[in-house]
Amino acid sequence: MASPANVNDTGSAGEVASGSASAPAAPGPDAPAVTEKHPGDWQRQAKRNLWMHFTRMGSYAHADVPVIVRGDGCYVYDEHGKRYLDGLSALYCVNIGHGRSELGEAAARQAKELGFYTNWSYAHPRSIELATRIAELAPGNLNRVFFTSGGSESVESAWKLAKAYHGAKGEPRRHKIISRYLAYHGTSMGALTATGLPSLREPFEPLTPGGRHVENTNSYRWKEDRDPLWAADAIEEAILFEGPATVAAVILEPVQNGGGCFVPQDGYFQRVREICDRYGVLLISDEVICSWGRIGHMFGCERFGYQPDMITTAKGITSAYAALGAVIAGDHIAEPFLQGKAIFNHGFTFGGHPMACAVALANIDVIEREDLCAHVLENEGELRATLESLRDLPIVGDVRGAGYFQAIELVKDKETKETFDAHESEELLRGYLSGELYKRGLICRTDDRGDPIVQLSPPLIAGREQFAEIESILRPVLAEASQRMGQWSSLSRA
Numbered sequence: 001m002a003s004p005a006n007v008n009d010t011g012s013a014g015e016v017a018s019g020s021a022s023a024p025a026a027p028g029p030d031a032p033a034v035t036e037k038h039p040g041d042w043q044r045q046a047k048r049n050l051w052m053h054f055t056r057m058g059s060y061a062h063a064d065v066p067v068i069v070r071g072d073g074c075y076v077y078d079e080h081g082k083r084y085l086d087g088l089s090a091l092y093c094v095n096i097g098h099g100r101s102e103l104g105e106a107a108a109r110q111a112k113e114l115g116f117y118t119n120w121s122y123a124h125p126r127s128i129e130l131a132t133r134i135a136e137l138a139p140g141n142l143n144r145v146f147f148t149s150g151g152s153e154s155v156e157s158a159w160k161l162a163k164a165y166h167g168a169k170g171e172p173r174r175h176k177i178i179s180r181y182l183a184y185h186g187t188s189m190g191a192l193t194a195t196g197l198p199s200l201r202e203p204f205e206p207l208t209p210g211g212r213h214v215e216n217t218n219s220y221r222w223k224e225d226r227d228p229l230w231a232a233d234a235i236e237e238a239i240l241f242e243g244p245a246t247v248a249a250v251i252l253e254p255v256q257n258g259g260g261c262f263v264p265q266d267g268y269f270q271r272v273r274e275i276c277d278r279y280g281v282l283l284i285s286d287e288v289i290c291s292w293g294r295i296g297h298m299f300g301c302e303r304f305g306y307q308p309d310m311i312t313t314a315k316g317i318t319s320a321y322a323a324l325g326a327v328i329a330g331d332h333i334a335e336p337f338l339q340g341k342a343i344f345n346h347g348f349t350f351g352g353h354p355m356a357c358a359v360a361l362a363n364i365d366v367i368e369r370e371d372l373c374a375h376v377l378e379n380e381g382e383l384r385a386t387l388e389s390l391r392d393l394p395i396v397g398d399v400r401g402a403g404y405f406q407a408i409e410l411v412k413d414k415e416t417k418e419t420f421d422a423h424e425s426e427e428l429l430r431g432y433l434s435g436e437l438y439k440r441g442l443i444c445r446t447d448d449r450g451d452p453i454v455q456l457s458p459p460l461i462a463g464r465e466q467f468a469e470i471e472s473i474l475r476p477v478l479a480e481a482s483q484r485m486g487q488w489s490s491l492s493r494a
């Protein structure tokens with residue numbers, strides 16, 4: 001996903017790469033000395049041996065691979081010593097910020113004590129302690145924790161658990177999952193079925209049977225008189241169409257990432273909860289991004305006041321200092337598997353790896369000790385105001401999100417909300433924006449899988465200084481983007 005320009009989701013770094021193939025910026029006065037060996041070798045070796053994810057690797061033939069070598073707080077440094085504000089927390093991951101050696105120390109202590117043992121039929125102290133800690137923090141009866149190694153595995157596991165649960169309750173026909181257009185739930189075949197992005201799905205079809213997609217909560221272009229709970233009701237229509245006896249679960253993010261930080265309408269999740277209860281369908285809250293403080297609460301569902309049957313999480317659970325994910329299930333979900341010979345026949349060797357669990361415990365210590373949820377709630381208004389202040393630019397159509405998870409939607413025409421066509425969007429994002437923001441030292445996400453957006457998701461320790469820096473880079477770059485897209489001239493003609 002990373003490109004020399006910035007992080008985008010289209011797998012199309014190439015044009016950006018060639019568009020921005022400039023000499024690396026000279027290290028600034030604040031740049032640390034680069035003591036690592038032979039940066040040139042990393043370029044050669046990366047191009048020869050590393051298979052980058054979601055990346056048009058051909059684009060690096062004549063451009064540098066961005067090699068990030070060090071992190072400190074809200075900042076990361078490339079191999080040339082150039083500093084970047086990590087406005088994306090390394091893909092919504094590094095919630096407590098970079099360079100927290102205490103997480104490494106926790107891992108080192110664990111390596112000395114017990115480097116690895118599995119959770120298949122056995123347990124080990126750190127998985128037990130972490131499961132208990134999570135159960136104490138999670139809302140309601142979410143007391144049973146099934147560990148995985150990441151987000152896709154969590155989503156995959158939650159769907160399988162939903163099917164297994166219904167099977168154990170005597171409803172084996174319930175196998176379908178309902179999710180939303182443009183939502184990203186991961187890339188393994190089951191998770192990909194829930195993912196609502198045609199470009200990611202189509203090359204790998206046929207997917208797991210049983211996926212169904214409904215409207216998301218992006219009301220930016222909704223007609224004004226539309227019932228605000230229309231998108232929630234679309235879930236009921238889908239359940240009725242599919243046949244309630246065949247639907248296992250609905251999976252939704254508290255704030256939907258794909259498409260650009262779609263927030264729910266007031267009462268959306270309460271209506272969805274009612275619908276799920278009416279038809280015996282489980283509600284999975286996919287909080288791979290929205291937990292561990294990202295939107296100001298340990299769990300995103302707490303912000304919007306709903307109780308899911310399961311939460312899927314990953315990323316910020318360790319602030320990504322180690323690979324870990326989890327399905328946090330309600331007692332009622334676990335109950336059928338606690339009797340006699342019943343079994344949830346599913347697992348991963350590394351799910352709940354002791355090193356990762358030790359890191360997660362240390363990470364949660366930091367989140368609690370520094371009260372990062374409160375910090376986000378206190379400062380989200382200022383982050384939002386920073387982005388709102390850009391609304392005077394013709395290209396800024398909408399600003400939306402919650403907590404430290406915000407997006408700006410870029411439009412061709414502010415009045416009509418007309419969006420850019422595919423060619424314009426390519427030119428705008430990959431031909432200019434992405435590369436320019438990176439060149440000026442801001443890592444964020446540009447994405448046009450829905451309508452084009454710029455997305456910010458800084459580490460939870462960020463504050464006024466970082467917001468000012470974000471503004472100081474975004475403003476001139478978006479102004480120039482407006483100019484390039486001919487917006488100033490058309491505006492002045494009007």
Ligand SMILES: Cc1ncc(COP(=O)(O)O)c(C=O)c1O
Nearest residue numbers: 150151152184185186286288289
């Ligand atoms: C909501 C959501 N679910 C699932 C995933 C998949 O997680 P992973 O990349 O760790 O497999 C992601 C990744 O960004 C996500 O945002």
